[in-house]
Amino acid sequence: MRLRSTRLGFDPQLVFCANHDRGEVEEIMIAAISLPRLMRIGAGASRELAPVLQQLGLKSPMIVTDKYLVSSGKVDALVEPLNAAAITARVFSDSGPDPTITSINAGLAFLRESEHDCVIGFGGGSPIDSSKAIAVLAVHGGKMPDYKTPHMQDTPGLPIIAIPTTAGTGSEATRFTIITDEVTDEKMLCPGTAYLPIAALVDFELTMTKPKRLTADTGIDSLTHAIEAYVSKRANPFSDSMALAAMRAIAPNLRRVMKDPGDRAAREALMIGATQAGIAFSNSSVALVHGMSRPIGAHFHVPHGLSNAMLLPAITAFSAPAALKRYAESARAMGIAPEAEGDQSSVARLLEELDSLNRDLDVPGPKAYGIDENKWMSLIPTMAKQAIASGSPANNPRVPTAEEIETLYKQVWRASA
Numbered sequence: 001m002r003l004r005s006t007r008l009g010f011d012p013q014l015v016f017c018a019n020h021d022r023g024e025v026e027e028i029m030i031a032a033i034s035l036p037r038l039m040r041i042g043a044g045a046s047r048e049l050a051p052v053l054q055q056l057g058l059k060s061p062m063i064v065t066d067k068y069l070v071s072s073g074k075v076d077a078l079v080e081p082l083n084a085a086a087i088t089a090r091v092f093s094d095s096g097p098d099p100t101i102t103s104i105n106a107g108l109a110f111l112r113e114s115e116h117d118c119v120i121g122f123g124g125g126s127p128i129d130s131s132k133a134i135a136v137l138a139v140h141g142g143k144m145p146d147y148k149t150p151h152m153q154d155t156p157g158l159p160i161i162a163i164p165t166t167a168g169t170g171s172e173a174t175r176f177t178i179i180t181d182e183v184t185d186e187k188m189l190c191p192g193t194a195y196l197p198i199a200a201l202v203d204f205e206l207t208m209t210k211p212k213r214l215t216a217d218t219g220i221d222s223l224t225h226a227i228e229a230y231v232s233k234r235a236n237p238f239s240d241s242m243a244l245a246a247m248r249a250i251a252p253n254l255r256r257v258m259k260d261p262g263d264r265a266a267r268e269a270l271m272i273g274a275t276q277a278g279i280a281f282s283n284s285s286v287a288l289v290h291g292m293s294r295p296i297g298a299h300f301h302v303p304h305g306l307s308n309a310m311l312l313p314a315i316t317a318f319s320a321p322a323a324l325k326r327y328a329e330s331a332r333a334m335g336i337a338p339e340a341e342g343d344q345s346s347v348a349r350l351l352e353e354l355d356s357l358n359r360d361l362d363v364p365g366p367k368a369y370g371i372d373e374n375k376w377m378s379l380i381p382t383m384a385k386q387a388i389a390s391g392s393p394a395n396n397p398r399v400p401t402a403e404e405i406e407t408l409y410k411q412v413w414r415a416s417a
């Protein structure tokens with residue numbers, strides 16, 4: 001066996017890569033794993049905020065959320081028990097649907113109006129990602145673009161507490177934030193353990209009233225996290241266990257919850273699966289789907305899970321020959337291929353299932369979504385460059401050239417035309 005420390009020179013955290021089925025040399029088997037220090041998981045877990053803050057010695061949080069959660073009364077339900085525990089919280093509700101440099105600066109200005117010892121992200125991926133960026137800038141200063149990959153922000157900012165209200169991004173358990181540079185239309189991936197929440201309260205009851213479209217989009221996002229973490233070149237035995245558990249939880253429950261939004265068991269499985277998928281990719285990585293999805297979101301304002309769903313079947317077909325065994329194991333974990341079936345036919349089932357899932361969840365292609373063909377085609381070279389710059393395609397089992405990424409964007413358009 002030949003050992004080498006890492007082939008991922010830009011990430012000093014990671015000194016292990018799975019051998020997979022690609023016949024590559026063995027790596028030194030040390031995986032650098034980062035997790036939230038405290039987690040509360042289960043029905044009503046968000047009501048544990050006061051004791052969790054007390055356990056951490058935190059007294060004056062800034063809560064980052066959105067206007068819907070304020071108007072629905074969910075923010076009040078979160079804040080009232082804090083008052084009784086002599087914890088003084090201030091609420092910033094302008095995090096917006098996709099955090100931008102401007103919205104983060106507004107949040108930072110709000111934080112500086114008072115004394116805060118932590119930042120709570122309450123909502124979907126956007127408020128949680130906003131809370132992470134604000135917590136880091138509050139301590140370290142500078143501008144958001146300074147923090148985009150390959151910069152690695154490990155030195156902590158303010159403590160972050162994450163309370164997800166969608167079962168999707170897994171941001172409550174990841175060491176990343178994504179902030180859009182609205183000048184260049186780039187979704188900047190900002191990595192480092194400074195973005196990892198110190199505590200996460202994972203309460204599926206917060207997702208019970210989630211609208212159908214959001215349920216589908218966030219569900220496919222979390223399934224994509226699990227599959228990409230499992231096939232990633234950075235996969236390791238720990239991330240594998242989380243990725244497979246996430247696939248087992250998410251895949252059989254997506255259609256169930258679409259049929260019956262009040263199905264508590266299915267909602268719980270999707271919520272736990274989303275957190276497990278977040279842990280999986282935070283300690284492995286995402287790959288080509290996310291690399292190509294972010295530019296679609298930035299240029300055409302397609303919700304993140306939806307742009308993943310548009311890409312997932314085509315990218316899986318492109319990547320599968322390089323990691324057949326891993327994709328076949330994904331199909332088995334998702335319950336769509338029998339254990340005894342061969343890899344090739346299991347992967348064929350996976351490709352069929354991803355197409356059929358998109359049909360069942362009414363996922364439109366880029367054309368049906370209303371994107372202009374000329375704009376799509378003319379932006380392809382830029383989107384390919386931005387995808388590669390994010391670093392995610394380099395983790396894909398089949399690493400694409402810029403030309404191959406451009407061809408894939410064209411293919412995804414034609415498939416929907």
Ligand SMILES: [Fe+2]
Nearest residue numbers: 169221225304
């Ligand atoms: Fe994602």
